[in-house]
Amino acid sequence: MSDIQIWTLVFVGLSFGTYLTIAWRSRVRETKGFYVAGQGIPAVANGAAVAADWMSAASFISMAGLIAFLGSDGSVYLMGWTGGYVLLALLLAPYLRKWGKFTVPEFVGDRYSEYVRLIAAVAAIIVSFTYVVGQMRGGGIVFSRFLNLTIEGGVAVAAGVIFLYAVLGGMKGITWTQVAQYTVMIVAYLIPAWTIAQKMTGFPVPQVTFGQILDELNALSQEFGLEQYTEAFAVRPQLDVFLVTLSLMIGTAGLPHVIIRFYTTKSVRGARFSALWALVFIGLLYTTAPAVGAFTKLNLMQSVNGVAVDALPAWVNNWAATGLVTVSDSASTITTLSNDPASGADLIVNNDILVLATPEIAGLPAPIVGLVAAGGLAAAMSTAAGLLLVISSSVSHDLYFRVVKKPTSDSRRLLVGRIAMGAAVLVAIYGGINPPAYVAQVVAFAFGLAASTFFPILVLGIFWKRANAVGAASGMISGLAFTGAYMIYTLEVFGTSSHEFLFGISPEGIGALGALVNVVVTVVVSKLTTPPTEHVQEMVEELRYPARRVTSPVAETE
Amino acid sequence: MVDTERGSSPDPGPPPDNGWRQEYWKKNLRLMIVLLSIWFLVSFVCGILFIEQLNTIEVFGFPLGLWFAQQGSIYTFIVLILVYTLRMDRLDDEYGVAERDEEGRRL
Numbered sequence: 001m002s003d004i005q006i007w008t009l010v011f012v013g014l015s016f017g018t019y020l021t022i023a024w025r026s027r028v029r030e031t032k033g034f035y036v037a038g039q040g041i042p043a044v045a046n047g048a049a050v051a052a053d054w055m056s057a058a059s060f061i062s063m064a065g066l067i068a069f070l071g072s073d074g075s076v077y078l079m080g081w082t083g084g085y086v087l088l089a090l091l092l093a094p095y096l097r098k099w100g101k102f103t104v105p106e107f108v109g110d111r112y113s114e115y116v117r118l119i120a121a122v123a124a125i126i127v128s129f130t131y132v133v134g135q136m137r138g139g140g141i142v143f144s145r146f147l148n149l150t151i152e153g154g155v156a157v158a159a160g161v162i163f164l165y166a167v168l169g170g171m172k173g174i175t176w177t178q179v180a181q182y183t184v185m186i187v188a189y190l191i192p193a194w195t196i197a198q199k200m201t202g203f204p205v206p207q208v209t210f211g212q213i214l215d216e217l218n219a220l221s222q223e224f225g226l227e228q229y230t231e232a233f234a235v236r237p238q239l240d241v242f243l244v245t246l247s248l249m250i251g252t253a254g255l256p257h258v259i260i261r262f263y264t265t266k267s268v269r270g271a272r273f274s275a276l277w278a279l280v281f282i283g284l285l286y287t288t289a290p291a292v293g294a295f296t297k298l299n300l301m302q303s304v305n306g307v308a309v310d311a312l313p314a315w316v317n318n319w320a321a322t323g324l325v326t327v328s329d330s331a332s333t334i335t336t337l338s339n340d341p342a343s344g345a346d347l348i349v350n351n352d353i354l355v356l357a358t359p360e361i362a363g364l365p366a367p368i369v370g371l372v373a374a375g376g377l378a379a380a381m382s383t384a385a386g387l388l389l390v391i392s393s394s395v396s397h398d399l400y401f402r403v404v405k406k407p408t409s410d411s412r413r414l415l416v417g418r419i420a421m422g423a424a425v426l427v428a429i430y431g432g433i434n435p436p437a438y439v440a441q442v443v444a445f446a447f448g449l450a451a452s453t454f455f456p457i458l459v460l461g462i463f464w465k466r467a468n469a470v471g472a473a474s475g476m477i478s479g480l481a482f483t484g485a486y487m488i489y490t491l492e493v494f495g496t497s498s499h500e501f502l503f504g505i506s507p508e509g510i511g512a513l514g515a516l517v518n519v520v521v522t523v524v525v526s527k528l529t530t531p532p533t534e535h536v537q538e539m540v541e542e543l544r545y546p547a548r549r550v551t552s553p554v555a556e557t558e
Numbered sequence: 559m560v561d562t563e564r565g566s567s568p569d570p571g572p573p574p575d576n577g578w579r580q581e582y583w584k585k586n587l588r589l590m591i592v593l594l595s596i597w598f599l600v601s602f603v604c605g606i607l608f609i610e611q612l613n614t615i616e617v618f619g620f621p622l623g624l625w626f627a628q629q630g631s632i633y634t635f636i637v638l639i640l641v642y643t644l645r646m647d648r649l650d651d652e653y654g655v656a657e658r659d660e661e662g663r664r665l
Binding site: 208230233242545548 | 578579582583586590593594597601602605606607609610613617618619620621623624625627628629631632633635636638639640642643646647650653654655656657658664
C-alpha cells in the first residue's frame with residue numbers, strides 16, 4: 001500500500017469516526033427529551049450545516065476542474081451557485097420559516113392544495129434523484145482512485161457507504177454532523193490551495209494572487225492548442241452563459257433539501273442570518289475554486305509540456321489506473337491536452353479528477369492528498385444524506401400516505417421511506433456508472449429542474465396572493481415538461497439519441513426558460529380561475545410580518 | 559428613490575388600522591428591489607453582458623470582467639445579504655414586528 005493510500009485511509013477513517021460519534025451522541029441526548037434538531041440551532045451553526053448540505057461533490061471535486069478547462073466560461077458555476085443565496089435570503093427563507101412547515105411539498109399543500117402537493121412531491125423526488133446521481137459519481141471517483149478499484153467498483157462502494165450513512169447518521173438530518181463535515185471539507189480545500197499559492201506566487205492567499213499567473217496560463221494554453229484561459233465565451237456562447245448562470249441561481253433557491261434547512265432556525269431573523277452565514281461559508285470555498293483551477297491547470301501543463309510519454313510524472317500513472325486519465329498510444333511526447341476523450345489529444349484528463357489530483361500534481365506531501373480525499377467524501381456524503389432524506393420523506397410523508405389514504409403507523413412510514421431510499425440508491429448506482437455528463441453538469445441538470453418547478457410557484461405563492469392551485473399545478477407541470485423535454489432532446493439519456501442544441505442553449509441553461517414558462521402559465525391560469533379562499537389569502541398576508549405587532553416602542557415594554 | 563429607509567421619520571403615533579402593514583411591506587419591497595438590482599448588475603451585467611469590454615481593464619493581473627465573474631460578484635452577494643439582514647432588523651423594530659422572548663430579547 002502506498003503512502004497516499006495509508007494517509008487517505010487515516011483521514012477518511014478519522015473523519016467518518018467523528019461524524020458517527022456526533023450523530024450517535026446527538027441521538028442519545030434526543031432520547032433524553034432534548035430536541036437537538038428542533039428549532040434552536042444558532043444561525044452560525046445552521047449556516048455551516050446549509051453549506052455542507054449544499055456544497056456537494058460538484059462543488060468540491062468537480063467545479064475547480066471544470067473551471068480549469070472552461071476558463072472564463074467556468075464562471076457560470078461560481079456566480080450561479082452563490083447568487084442563488086441572495087434570492088433565497090430575500091425572497092424565500094424568511095417567509096417559509098414564518099410558515100413553519102417542514103418540507104417544500106407541505107408548504108405547497110397548505111398554500112395551494114393537496115393535489116399540488118403530490119406534484120411537488122414527485123418533482124422533489126426527480127430533482128433530488130438527479131442530484132444524488134452526481135454524488136455517487138463523485139464518491140465513486142474518490143474510492144476508485146484510493147482503493148485501486150475500477151470506476152464501477154468505486155461507485156458501488158460509494159453507494160454502499162452513502163446508504164449506510166443516510167440510514168444511520170443522516171436519518172435525523174443532524175446539524176452538528178454537518179457542521180463537522182463542513183469543517184473537514186473547508187480545511188481539506190484551503191490547505192492545498194494556500195500551499196500552492198505560496199509555492200507559485202510567494203503569497204498564500206490564492207484569491208489575490210492567481211491574477212499573476214493568468215498571462216503565463218494564456219500563453220501556455222495556446223501552446224497546447226487550447227483557447228486562451230481568460231477569453232470570454234470561448235466554450236459557451238454568451239446567451240448560454242447568461243441562461244446557465246440564471247438557471248443555477250434560481251435552482252439553488254428552489255432546491256428542496258436546502259430549503260428544509262431554514263426551518264431549523266429559532267426565528268425568521270435566524271433564517272435571514274443563516275442564509276448570510278451559509279453564503280459566507282460557501283464563499284470561502286467558491287472564491288478559492290477559480291484560483292485552484294488556474295493554478296492546477298498551469299501546474300498540469302508545465303509538468304507534462306513536451307515530456308516523453310515514458311517520463312511522465314507519477315500522478316499520471318496513478319490516475320490512469322482509474323481510466324480517468326489516458327495517454328494516447330500514438331504519442332511519444334505530450335504536446336496536446338484535452339478533457340474530451342474524443343479529441344484525440346496526447347493527454348486526456350477528466351475534469352472530475354483535477355481537485356483530487358491537485359496536491360499530487362503540485363508535488364505536495366501524501367498527508368495532504370489523503371486530507372483532500374476525506375474532504376471530497378465529506379462533501380459527497382453530507383449532500384447525499386440530505387437528498388436521500390428528501391426522497392424518503394417525499395415518498396413516505398407526501399406520496400404513500402396521501403395515495404393510500406389509510407391511517408398508517410409511524411413505523412410503517414419509516415419502512416416505506418427506507419425502501420424508497422434503497423431503491424433510489426440502486427438506480428443511482430446505474431446512473432453513477434453511466435453518467436450523462438461530468439459531476440458538476442449532472443448536478444446542474446438537477447438545478448435546472450428545481451428552477452423550472454419550485455422556485456416560481458414558491459415565490460408567487462408568497463408574493464402574489466392571487467396565485468391559486470390550478471395555476472401552480474399547471475405551471476409546475478409545464479415547467480418540468482418543457483425543461484425535461486429539452487434535456488432529453490439534447491442528451492443521450494436512457495437510450496435516447498442526442499440532438500444539436502437549439503440557439504446554442506445547453507441543457508444546463510434550459511431551466512431558466514423553464515422557469516419563465518412556469519411563471520407565465522401560473523399567472524395566466526390563476527387569472528382565469530377562481531382566486532384562493534379568504535383564509536389562504538390571509539395566511540399569505542401574515543407571512544410578511546415576522547411577529548405580531550407590539551404597538552408601544554420595544555424599549556418601553558419592560 | 560434609492561436607499562430611503564434612513565430618512566423615514568419615526569412612527570407618527572398609532573397609524574390608522576392596518577396602514578402600517580402596507581408601509582412596512584412597501585419598504586421591504588423597495589429594499590429588495592434595490593438589492594436585487596445590484597445583484598443583477600455585478601453578476602449579469604459586469605460578469606456576462608459587458609465582460610469583454612471590462613476585460614480590457616486590468617487590475618492586479620486580473621482582467622476586470624473576469625474578476626467580477628469569478629471573485630467580485632461573490633463578495634458583493636455576501637455584502638447584499640448582510641445589508642438585507644441588518645436593514646430588516648431595523649425595519650422590524652421600527653414597526654414593532656421583531657420576534658422577541660418574554661424579556662424583550664431578540665430571538
